[in-house]
Amino acid sequence: MARNRNNRNHNNRNQLAAKTTAKSTGNKLFPQLVEKTVTQTRQDIAKWKAALNGFNNTDSPSVYLLYNLYDSILDDALLTSQIENRIQDTLGSSFNLSKKGGDIDEELTTTFQNSELFNDLITHIINSRFYGHSLVELDWKQDGLNEPQLKADLIPRQNVLSKKGVMLFDYNEDKGIKYREVPEFGTWVLEFGKPGEKGLLNKAVPHTLFKRFAQSCWSELCEIYGIPPRVYKTDASDPAAVARGKKMMQDMGSAAWFIIDTEESFEWAKGVNTNGDVYGNLLNFCDNQNSLLISGAVVGQDTKHGSNSKEQASQKLLSKLVLADMAMVEMYMNTKVMPALARIGVVPADYVFQWEISEDLGTLWERTVQALQHFDVDPEWVKDKFGIQVTGIKQNPTPVPGTNLNVAESFFV
Incomplete structure (x- = not known):
């Protein structure tokens, strides 16, 4: 039966190889975009409010000011690290591809496990939490003499009016295309997130801007405090x-x-009588607020009042958010990405994406030791699961610390 399954998988590979030369019909969206130079200007709360007003404008929405502001605040080291923690935790997890209700396709899973296509798609899906929306276009691209590879291009969010379903060729103009009405939508053009959502980064804007203000003032204080006038x-x-x-x-x-x-x-001249505590307190407050927003807790920053139990509780909260991200990724992969890839011919039809559930080997080992008192355990399973080479039954009985199990009843040496 295993040989037949391998033959079927091999036949699927041959069929897919013949399909991967398929091209999308119609004009591509990404090449039609007008590349813009984003100038680095001082950002403040007034510009944030103006960007929100443009985003919320019902008649003539303008989203590029807000998304340019998002890109600007991501220069903040702590905010970037918090977001990367969530994304990298998900990207570092293993997944499986299998036919619905069938066995895991090991060859196909290995092909896409560390592929640029799946890494980019998963990243764009998770980023829809932070930005509110992601619009992606798939296309075959060739690097040098290598075989063409299917890649995912993110349509710049500045050019996407998700509430109206319009992609602007130039975000300073109103000329665009209704991307949900093109034939490629759902196959070559994929949409993630909720249209009209601003994402979590909108709540991080004021804290990041206040932090920049505090850093600027504190640096000036250092100059005055170190070298008085x-x-x-x-x-x-x-x-x-x-x-x-x-x-x-x-x-x-x-x-x-x-x-x-x-x-x-x-x-x-007499120097100032402060060492900058007021700015330091503002910096800590802004960092803590952004950490709470992205990670659900202040993770790793509070060294003065921190403790091991506090860090463990914070890590558990972060793990719950990562699990929620993984659930969202699995949902979008199975409802949008996998059907689209099947229509393109990259994966067989009716294949599903599933995260590989990690096991707590410590707890499993304790249960295995307890089970040995009453049941026989397969040595091959022990070798595969724990990496312990079992060669036979040990005849000299010695007590196992912490248990009532006699090693003579086990097969460990």
């Missing part, structure tokens, strides 16, 4: 004395000495 006293009514004083202060630079007239004086 210098005060030079002279006859302000004498232009020559004033000019001489300006030149003297410029020439002094970082030198520790200079010469002044006996009628003039020089002193250091």
Whole structure:
């Protein structure tokens, strides 16, 4: 039976190889986009409010200001790390591809396990939580002399009016195409997320902007606190004395000495009486809020009031969010991606995507040891599951610490 199944899989591979040269019909959306240069300007709360007003405009929505702001705040190291933690935890998990209700297709699973196509699709699906929406176009692309590979291009969110189902060729103009009405939609063009949603990043905007403000002010404080202003006293009514004083202060630079007239004086201004606690507290508050937003808890930042139990509880909350991301990925993969790939000819029809459930080997080992008191356990299963080479039954009985099991009743050596 196993040989027949392998033959069927081999036949499926041959059939798929003949289909992978299929091309999509009609014009591609991604090549029609007008590439734009995004200027780096100072962002503040007023610009965030203006971007929200444009996004929420019913008659003539404009989303590019908000998504440009999202790209800007992702320069923040903590926010990026929190998002990457969730994405990488999902990408690092193993999945299986199998016919619905059938055995796992090991060859097909191995082919796509670390493929660029599936990694990109999973990333775009998870990012729909943070951005609110993702529109992806599949296309065959060839790198050099290599065989063409199916790849997923993300349509820039600045160009997508998801509430109206319109993709703008230039986000500064109103000329576009209703992408849900093109024949390729659902096969070559895939949509993830809820139309009109702003995503979690919208809630991170004010905290990130306030954090930048606090960092800027704190850096200025460091400059003033480390090198207090210098005060030079002279006859302000004498232009020559004033000019001489300006030149003297410029020439002094970082030198520790200079010469002044006996009628003039020089002193250091009194420095500020704070070490920047007010800015540090604002920075910590903003970091904690973004950590709560993305990870569900303050994970790894609070070293002053942290504890092992607190970190463990935080990791459990983060794990629950990762599991929710994985459930969403599995849902979109089975309802949109796998049917689309089947129509393209990359996977057989009626194949499903499933995450591989990881086992707690510590708990399983304890249960195995307890089961040995009453049941026979397959040595091959023990070898495959725990990596223990079982060669026979040990005849000399010795007690196993922590259990009532006699090793003479087991087969471990």
